[in-house]
Amino acid sequence: MERKRDEKKLRKQEEQKEISPEVSDNEDDALDYSSNEEELLEKKQSLQRAEPRLPKTFEEKQSMPRVIVVLEHANLETANTKRGIELLNCDDHQRLIQKMKRTLEEFRPDVLHQCLLSLLDSPLNKASLLQVYVKTAKNVLIEINPQTRIPRTFKRFSGLMAQLLTNMKIRAAGSSVTLMRVIKNPVTAHLPIGVKKVGTSTKGKLVHLPTYVKEVMGGEGPKKPIVFSIGAVSIGNPAMENDYVDESICISNYSLSAACVCSKLCDAFEDLWKVL
Numbered sequence: 001m002e003r004k005r006d007e008k009k010l011r012k013q014e015e016q017k018e019i020s021p022e023v024s025d026n027e028d029d030a031l032d033y034s035s036n037e038e039e040l041l042e043k044k045q046s047l048q049r050a051e052p053r054l055p056k057t058f059e060e061k062q063s064m065p066r067v068i069v070v071l072e073h074a075n076l077e078t079a080n081t082k083r084g085i086e087l088l089n090c091d092d093h094q095r096l097i098q099k100m101k102r103t104l105e106e107f108r109p110d111v112l113h114q115c116l117l118s119l120l121d122s123p124l125n126k127a128s129l130l131q132v133y134v135k136t137a138k139n140v141l142i143e144i145n146p147q148t149r150i151p152r153t154f155k156r157f158s159g160l161m162a163q164l165l166t167n168m169k170i171r172a173a174g175s176s177v178t179l180m181r182v183i184k185n186p187v188t189a190h191l192p193i194g195v196k197k198v199g200t201s202t203k204g205k206l207v208h209l210p211t212y213v214k215e216v217m218g219g220e221g222p223k224k225p226i227v228f229s230i231g232a233v234s235i236g237n238p239a240m241e242n243d244y245v246d247e248s249i250c251i252s253n254y255s256l257s258a259a260c261v262c263s264k265l266c267d268a269f270e271d272l273w274k275v276l
Contacts, residue, residue, distance in 0.1 A: 052146035065223030073238035204248035
């Protein structure tokens with residue numbers, strides 16, 4: 001009986017030796033292993049913290065692959081009220097709009113708010129594959145930094161836009177990074193030379209957007225920049241009426257909101273460029 005017990009113990013010890021990983025007697029080796037793990041963790045965290053960026057040099061502006069979205073005819077107009085300088089909107093300034101003998105449809109900055117939320121929150125933007133310009137109904141051209149986090153509420157967004165139109169730029173708190181700035185017209189001066197420019201409109205040629213994007217971009221070949229003009233309005237077709245647009249397309253049988261068009265555009269390019 002004792003022999004059998006001893007044999008069982010020996011077998012268990014041998015099995016444990018085979019299963020258990022080898023542990024180095026050298027403390028330096030153990031330290032190296034742990035430091036390598038820390039380096040890997042730091043790399044992963046740095047990748048997660050990677051922020052989208054704008055092309056800086058002329059070469060980057062010409063060749064950096066990205067979808068350039070121009071939000072046309074955005075209703076951004078300020079007025080000096082009892083509460084100070086405010087961004088006019090159809091809900092809070094109806095009497096003032098009536099005095100100006102203008103229509104309520106001309107004061108819909110909420111459309112731009114929805115578009116910017118859809119664009120800048122997209123994985124396409126976070127992968128540094130998106131650039132956004134805003135052109136207002138008053139012909140003011142605005143460049144949006146991809147790192148900008150658009151306020152979630154419309155009230156805060158209105159305050160931000162009023163500040164931008166007054167000061168001509170918005171900087172990040174505690175940093176020198178410019179998040180939004182007013183730049184010189186025309187918008188074509190800021191676009192890559194020879195880039196394809198596509199307008200979106202209900203009156204354009206009806207296309208299946210994912211298929212159209214693949215054809216225009218040459219399938220899964222080398223990435224290249226392309227421009228899409230989208231009207232940031234509730235009614236009208238400002239994106240189709242631009243002089244710089246090469247062709248106009250319609251992406252649905254139904255009338256879509258500007259924010260929905262922005263979302264579908266991002267989805268199409270995320271699928272094409274495999275952005276997850």
